[in-house]
Amino acid sequence: MTQLHEWKTTNLFETTMSLNKSADQSHVMFRFFVPNGMDNIEIEFSFDPVMEEHYENVKEMIEEHVKYYDPNLLNNENAIKKMMPLRNLLTISVDDPIGFRGSCHRWEPISKIVVQDEDSTPGMLNRETKSGMWNIIVNCHSIVTDECKVHVKIDGKHKESLTKRWYHQPLHAPQFPLKTHEAISDSAxxxxxxxxxxxxxxxxxxxxxxxxxxxxxxxxxxxxxxxxxxxxxxxxxxxxxxxxxxxxxxxxxxxxxxxxxxxxxxxxxxxxxxxxxxxxxxxxxxxxxxxxxxxxxxxxxxxxxxxxxxxxxxxxxxxxxxxxxxxxxxxxxxxxxxxxxxxxxxxxxxxxxxxxxxxxxxxxxxxxxxxxxxxxxxxxxxxxxxxxxxxxxxxxxxxxxxxxxxxxxxxxxxxxxxxxxxxxxxxxxxxxxxxxxxxxxxxxxxxxxxxxxxxxxxxxxxxxxxxxxxxxxxxxxxxxxxxxxxxxxxxxxxxxxxxxxx
Missing domain, CATH: 3.20.20.140 (Metal-dependent hydrolases)
Incomplete structure (x- = not known):
């Protein structure tokens, strides 16, 4: 396979967003178009901060939620300390035009994911990089900080020169199969x-x-x-x-x-x-x-x-x-x-x-x-x-x-x-x-x-x-x-x- 650094790169999508605790246990989806000729898709994903740093905030959140699972722990200081720190957990899932492509469920706050026909990043299925509409989903498993900044960048790697923007003139002098309709009676x-x-x-x-x-x-x-x-x-x-x-x-x-x-x-x-x-x-x-x-x-x-x-x-x-x-x-x-x-x-x-x-x-x-x-x-x-x-x-x-x-x-x-x-x-x-x-x-x-x-x-x-x-x-x-x-x-x-x- 040709080395990636020899390939051309087209930026397909990029965004930076700020999420707060209200986004906890939700999914944020972005749709983007992949043109013909892409050999693979590279996704750069990061979020910050990784965890809640303030002890009192962490303690308050633990006490708020632990009562649903084991109320006896509310008075157990050692048990509460073992639950620290509380971390943000955001992961990436991908859909291609065929269907679900995979998910990278990991704790790392910075990751690079490659999607291609062979040797994709673990968590992603190996198959053709198909042209069409793709989804990238930021899975917000847990957001414990007041603010969490997320950055997503998606690049397409290809050997031929391409443009991301879809310009097409399909209606000029088309060679379509004939379109006809049924005759109707004029008796009435x-x-x-x-x-x-x-x-x-x-x-x-x-x-x-x-x-x-x-x-x-x-x-x-x-x-x-x-x-x-x-x-x-x-x-x-x-x-x-x-x-x-x-x-x-x-x-x-x-x-x-x-x-x-x-x-x-x-x-x-x-x-x-x-x-x-x-x-x-x-x-x-x-x-x-x-x-x-x-x-x-x-x-x-x-x-x-x-x-x-x-x-x-x-x-x-x-x-x-x-x-x-x-x-x-x-x-x-x-x-x-x-x-x-x-x-x-x-x-x-x-x-x-x-x-x-x-x-x-x-x-x-x-x-x-x-x-x-x-x-x-x-x-x-x-x-x-x-x-x-x-x-x-x-x-x-x-x-x-x-x-x-x-x-x-x-x-x-x-x-x-x-x-x-x-x-x-x-x-x-x-x-x-x-x-x-x-x-x-x-x-x-x-x-x-x-x-x-x-x-x-x-x-x-x-x-x-x-x-x-x-x-x-x-x-x-x-x-x-x-x-x-x-x-x-x-x-x-x-x-x-x-x-x-x-």
Whole structure:
């Protein structure tokens, strides 16, 4: 094995903390990330002081506790002296991504622990130094001094140059297995309605200034019919959903914006108030957590994937390593206020288009990321197509299927062959004639309507009602309607209608 002094060192974690007697018989855990390529982990651990030096303090503590074990010793001065001195005892335990790695239970106040595939420090299991989230636990068996200073330093040893910070661009030109969804029947389409919704909101239960009541009152004023409350890493604002729904006449979807170090995951539709621990998620371990989320009845989508991340906005940039996107239900392509003017949203829109062109059937959404009550900026809304009497599951299904459009104002009725709407999958024969129909509502000005597809623009008109017949559909796999303002700014768009060739 190569000698350690020839290896490169990366500091993975370091802290100094002060504990007092209240931490006695407790565990202090720190989570840190170990990147690929680490050959071993070195832990330097120390605490000070080692023992209580003052005789009267020691005597008082002994007398306080010995009565629980042997009251007869209270009057036995020699026995009490034999119990002296009283020492602090703090030890280290380690978990790696596989599980419990070991514990070094020793009295020494200064120790160095090596964790590696062979010849680890006694107390640590020998196995691969696996990349992922690790835990180091300071086990406070006994703290007898008024103050105990603890220092922990964790270094990774490696042969190749590495960086601790996880920078990853997994969504650029990905080669994922295709993500598709099941076709649904449109036989009951006439009984469906378009519902105005907002699915990315926050309250003072996380980092917003507004209360849940203020949020819902404002939503009611804006004629929003369905609101998903997605506070950062908590669901405490929506513990009493039924009462709030009755009070405001708005459907409320329980949600959480999983605000992790490596990306924000917008999760919607939990069956009940739940608490899934986001902090255990590392940059290469997202899939297991999404499975937990879905067991709770929720769906999961990527929020604002291209916003700058730490230290500017913790985890706002999507950096998870992903082998496929089959567990991702949607991508938020428009985030925030004035979303049509945001360069990061333009990148997200282009990413979504690239995924569609590769054959993925992934729905797009928008979210105000609503933190404050008043704004003078433009706001986009998500309209979903749901049954006239719909359940939460119907609403979530519409999002996942892409039965929706996103708009700053004008509504879009986009149909293929007079019956298929965004999110539908249509099976056709090669060469079959396709008839598209686009109607724009809430119109106060002229718009340019574009019918877009994987082969480019197939129709363009400056009309509020536009019909297009396409004779050659051989290479088309998806189509969507986009609406542009007079200054050529995108202000509304639908999810695609998917074309399946027989």
């Amino acid at each position: 389409r006439e009984e469906y309605v378009w519902t105005k919704s907002e699915i990315h909101t926050h309250t003072n239960h996380s980092d917003a200034s507004q209360t849940i009541n203020q949020l819902l009152e404002k939503a009611k004023q804006l004629d929003i019919q369905c609101v998903a409350v997605t506070d950062h890493n908590t669901m405490s604002a929506v513990e009493h959903v039924q009462r709030l729904e009755e009070q405001y006449g708005i459907r409320i979807i329980r949600g959480i914006e999983w605000t992790t170090f490596y990306g924000h995951l917008l999760t919607l539709g939990y069956d009940h108030v739940t608490a899934i621990n986001w902090s255990k998620v590392g940059p290469i371990s997202l899939e297991e957590s999404i499975q937990e989320i879905k067991k709770e009845g929720a769906i999961a989508g990527i929020a604002h994937p291209f916003r700058p991340g730490s230290p500017f906005c913790t985890g706002c940039h999507w950096e998870y390593a992903m082998d496929n996107i089959s567990q991702i239900d949607f991508i938020e392509v428009w985030n925030g206020e004035n979303p049509h003017k945001d360069k990061y949203n333009m990148e997200a829109f282009q990413l979504w288009t690239d995924l569609l062109n590769k054959g993925h059937q992934l729905a797009a959404t928008c979210g105000r990321d609503w933190h404050n009550q008043d704004t003078d900026k433009e706001i986009a809304f998500l309209y979903t197509n749901v049954p006239s009497t719909y359940s939460n599951k119907d609403f979530l299904h519409a999002i996942v299927q892409g039965h929706s459009f996103i708009t700053l104002g004008p509504t879009i009725d986009f149909r293929l062959n007079d019956c298929y709407i965004p999110g539908d999958k249509v099976s056709i024969y090669d060469g079959e004639v396709l008839s598209f129909n686009v109607s724009i509502g809430n119109s106060i000005e002229d718009y340019t309507v574009i019918i877009d597809s994987n082969i480019g623009i197939i129709g363009k008109e400056t009309l509020n009602h536009y019909e297009k017949v396409l004779d050659n559909s051989e290479d088309i796999i998806w189509v969507r309607a986009c609406v542009y303002s007079f200054n050529k700014t995108l202000i509304a768009f639908t999810n695609p209608i998917y074309i399946m060739h027989k």
